[in-house]
Structures are given as structure tokens and as C-alpha cells.
Amino acid sequence: MKNFVFALYGLLILLIFACSKTDHAQEIEQLIEDYRIQYAPDKRVAIWDIKVENDTLKGETDQLQAFESFLAQLEEIPQQFCSEVQVLPSVKLEGKTWAVVTISVANIRSQPKHSAELATQALMGTPLKVLKGDGSWYLVQTPDDYISWVDQAGIQLMTEQELENWYAQSKVVFTPLTGHAWAEPEQKEMVSDLVAGNILTVLSEKQNYLQVQLPDARKGWVPMDHLMSYEEWINSRETSNENLINTAKSMLGVPYLWGGTSIKGMDCSGFTKTIFYLNGQVIPRDASQQIHEGEEVDIEKNWQNLQVGDLLFFGEKATEDRKERVVHVGMWIGNNEFIHSRGRVRISSFDPQSPHYDEYELNRYLRTKRIVNQKSDGVLSVSEIIQPNKL
Template identity: 45%
Template sequence: MKKTIALIFALFSTLLAQESSKPDLKKVIDAVSKKYAPDKRIEIFEVEFYDKDGNLILKGETTQKEAKDELLSQLKSTFNIIDSIVVLPSPELGDKIYGVISVSVANMRAKPAHQAELVNQILMGSNVKILKKHGYWYLVQTEPPENYIGWIEEGGLAIFNKAELEKWKNLKKVIFIDYFGFVYSQKDKNSIPVSDLSMGNVLGLEEKESDGKWVKVILPDKRTGYVDKNAVVELNRWRNAVNLNASNIINTAKKFVGFPYLWGGTSVRGFDCSGFTKIVFKMNGFELPRDADQQSKLGIEINPGENFENLKPGDLLFFGQKAEDGKPEKITHVGIYIGNKEFIHCSGKVSIDSFDPKAPNFNEYRYKTFIRAKRLIEK
């Protein structure tokens, strides 16, 4: 009896030792996620695990093949693994993994539902990578430097394979530079519209049917129509002409004074704070990342001085929660310095406020929550 008990105890101890020598699966997965997908807005690494008949089932998805490979490498010597981790884009999409936005402003949502949070907007003519499909929603990722991930309705997207995308890319393009407008079905502003337009939209150009007043354009989804020639500029010519300097940044920003705040907005339909700075810089040829904290990582940090005397017009100003009392710093707002202690930003609406307590437009809250300034342009 004693020998039996001793044998059972020895076996139990061996099994316990073997179990304790196995890595903590959650910690391993979390470590890989932190390494390859620290920012969930721009990368995906979602993996769960469970045991089935002595096998370790790994199930989930990731945008980083390297992350999956490293996870499997760390676990394969200890576990009998059944790998069900999908590397996005989903194989179910086949070769149709390229998209171009085909509506003036596509709303990107956190989940595939109309009631889900609006996290971003993407302008017509912008390229996206398609990651997977759910019903009539597509999970897409915008181009660098933004790389934002979210859900877009099928109706706002032209879906291509690589050859079809290259054909679209090779078309001569125009950029729409007015606030709002339309593509018309005929050379007549009273004709039925083909689509509305917003500042920054990019369309294909049909040169052979353009004249002194109208240009014929091609939308990414092959719809065609006519646009007022004065509202568009040939894209390459526009890119060569734009001059990223403080004066142009401020002049562009002031064009939007009074425009309303919209959480998740990055278009003239409505901005959030970082969407405002993003469109201002975009219309001057420079692409900013999507959110304020991401934008704060760019440029050279500037010591503002006791009275903001070291700041220059065009500097980006960042606001939020300062690191104190054991709490980490948290950037929650961004604006653009315009000189004389004044800055332009979008909070409620686009407005010009001041750091000067004596000024009528003094903003005490922003004064108290100012964290730092970053300089992206020197001219």
C-alpha cells in the first residue's frame, strides 16, 4: 500500500514538474503581440488557445506572418500544436485584396456595423489593402504612413486584383481642390449627379473628352462623368506645385474656421482634432498619421519657452494628461501654432484660441493641458 502511494506521489510530482516547465501560454502570446502589434490601430495579432485531445489549438488572425512564425517557434518544442492562425489578407479573398475608395468620403468603423464607432474617414481615390470580409463589410488597412485598420461598407470600395489596381494607378489623375462639389452625368450642373466630391478626392482623367469648362473623369468603380475644370488640378502638377511651409499651412488651416467637429472625421464633412491637422497638411503635400498621439511622434521637439517665444507658426501643439503621480502621459488633442501665442484647432468647431490670459480668445483649459510642441517644417 505504501509503495502504491509512493508511486502515485512520484508520478504526480513528475507530471507537476512537467506542467510547471511549460511556458505560460498567455504570457508568451502577450509578449509576441507586444513585440509585433503594440498598436492595435495599425496591426492585428489576436490569438486564443485551448486544449483538445492533448493537442494545443491556436486560433486567431494576424497581419504579421513573422509574429505567427515566432509564436509557433517558441511553442512547438513543448506542445503538439494544431495551427489555425490565419495570416491576413484572408485566403478567402483570393487575389482581390486591393481596394480603392470610390465614394467622396468612406466612413471607417471600429466594427462591421453602422452603429459602431467612427474611427476614420478615407477620401475617394485612396488605396487600401483588403484584409477580410464580413457580410457586406470589408476590413481594410490604409496606406503608409497612416496604416489604419477598420471596417468599410462594400458600396464605398472598388475591389481589384493586382493587375486591375495597376491599370487604375496608371491612369492620369486629377485632385479636387474645392470644398465640395459634384461629378455630373452631363456637362450641365442641372444634370443628375454621378457622385458628390470633397476636397482631396482623386479621380481618373479622360483627356479626350475634356474642354474649356469641363473635364471628363473616371471614378475607381468605373463610373464616369463631368467636373468643373476650375475645381480640379492635374495630380502630378499639383504635387510639384505644393510648397510645405508655415504660411501655406496656416492659410489652409484658416480656410476651415467654423467647420464642425466630428469624432473620427478627417474630411471637410467634419474633423476631429487630428483629422483637422491631417487634412491641412495633406492639402500641402504631407501625409500625417491618423491620431494625435501618433502625430506627436514626428518632428523635432521644441522648448516653447516661458511665454511661448520659441514657437514658430506651423508647429504642432499637443495637449492632454501630463505624466505625474504615477500616471503615464496621454496625448488627447493637437492644434497648429499660428504666432502671437495663438493656435488653430478643432474642438467643437475649428477656431483660433490663445495662450495669452489677457486675450479675449484665451483658452484656459488648453493652456493648462499643453504638453509639448513639435516642429515638422522649418520654412
């Protein structure tokens, strides 16, 4: 009988301990979730992948200050936890925590393999924050904070000092939609193809050509009239009606490419992003992010309220049991018309008498936002991202 009582008592103690431990585990899991919601609600732009297993914290995050605050709050819980969480950038990078894109357009993917979904693109000369490596692939964060994977073949890894040295060099911007850097002036041995917005350093001049250097130290020659000094290019960028319309129409017919943000192919939000980038502004990557910027100017299809450059958003309206779903974006160009990438870059109209009438988009219209001349946390100037004080 005594043995039975001791056994029952021991079982009760185990149950109490297990219950207490479970309570603390649930408490820590809730704390993890609270921090995720506060500091990394959008996994496209922030990492908070943390979990608890057998009194051990595992996972990774790029939110250092938030993680330090989390650990301090964790100390208030009467249970010991050890941490195996990797704080990014990874120490395995050995200080090479920056990179610059070395090819005309780098494809940046959702997973570290070429067969993975294309998430976004970055142009030559774009600085990238490097978070960690996986073989020949690197998890990087673009200047608009988008996080995804790029093949090392398209970037030059750099330390912070090496990046500052690259910043300090005299630069030029390629201005036509497409072109090339040649091995010698007037010779057609190609060093690299180029697209509008590519940034290179300049070395010398010969026969109306400029010798340029790519971020990986390759050298080539580009016609002088295809280049503009970086300072002149930055100072001449303006989101005027004429500039926005001319830039957008110059890309008419460019094929739709999921994940594309360049003249080589673009999705709907990649198209609007490219229009604004070539006119000096950096806006968020996806339509579901762009819709949170700027000032709302219409939800009732009152087209007279719209101005050139306004962004029109399309999708599925919210219902009692479903959130609003934003799936498409285009830019207003006036005269009841907007330009967008669907299948190809095209012009659509809300005028039933127009040959470009687009009943499909009209039926899924959500709202219009204005980012031109509006203060918005997610909209930056190009000069804010291509300069040393961004470090």
C-alpha cells in the same frame, strides 16, 4: 495497500505532467506577449491577436514575418502545438486584397456595422489594404496604417494587378473644399459629391469641363478649374507657412466630428492630419500617435520657440501612478495663436488680452512637436502612398 500506492503514484505523475504542461503554456503565453510588444504594440496599426487553448494556437495576425519567426521559436519548446491562426490578408478574399475608395468620404468604423464608433475616414481615390471580410464589411488598413472596418458600398475591391492598372491611368485631383461631379456639363444631375483631395481618372474634355471616372467606373463632368493634374498637384504641395495657415483657416467653422478626417467633419487630430494631407504630407491618425513624430521644441510654454506648423499637444501630465494622457492637438499659426478643432474649427490664443484667449487649453498644455522639414518615420509624402511602389 498496493493499489493505494499505485493510485498515489499515478496521481503524482498526473500532477507532474499537469505542472509541466502548465509551465509550457505559461512559456508560450509569455512568448506571444513578447512578440506582441515587439511587433504590434499599437493595435490601431497592427494585429497580433493570438492565444493558446488546449495545445492549439488560435486567433489572427497581419504580421507574417513575425509569425513565422514565432513558430520557429515555438519549435524549441518541448511540447507540441498545432496552429489555427489566420494570417491576414485572408485567403477568402481570393486575391482581392486591395481596394480604392469610391465615394467622396468613406466612413471607416471600429466594428463591422454602421452603428459602431467612427474610427477614421478616407477620401475618394485612397488605396486601402484589405485584410478580411465580414458580410458586406471589410477590415482595411489605410495608407497611414490605421486598421478599421468599411462598408463595401464605399470601396471598389481590386487585385494587385487591377490596382496597378488603376494607378497607370491619368489622374486629376479635386481642389475646392467641396463640389460635385455632374451627369452632363451645365446640368445639375449629380453623380457624386466631391471634397478637396479626391482623386479621379480623366477621360475627355468638353465646354470647360473634364469628364472623369470614379474608381468604381461611374462617370461624371467636373469644371476644369476645379481639377488639377495629379502630377501638378503633387509637385505644388509645400508645407510653407502661407500654405499651412491658408489651408487651416479655410476650414474655420467646420463642425467637430469624432473620427472625422475630412471637410465634412473632423476631430482634433483629423483636422491637423487634413491640413498636412492637403499640403502633401501624410501624418499619423491620432494625437497620441502624432506626438511621437518630429522634434520636440517646447515643454515650458516658451511660445517664442514655436514656428508656424508646429503641433501643440494637450492632456494630462504623467504622475507617479499614471501615464501621460494625450487627448488634443492643434497647429501653431503665430502671434501667440493656434488653430484646432474643438466643437468646431477655431482659433485660440495664449494671450490673456486676446478675445480668443483659451485658458482651458493653456492649463492642459503638454508640449510642442515640429514635423515640418523634420525626418520622421511616421510622416510620409502623399506621393509615397498613391503610387504602385507602395504595393
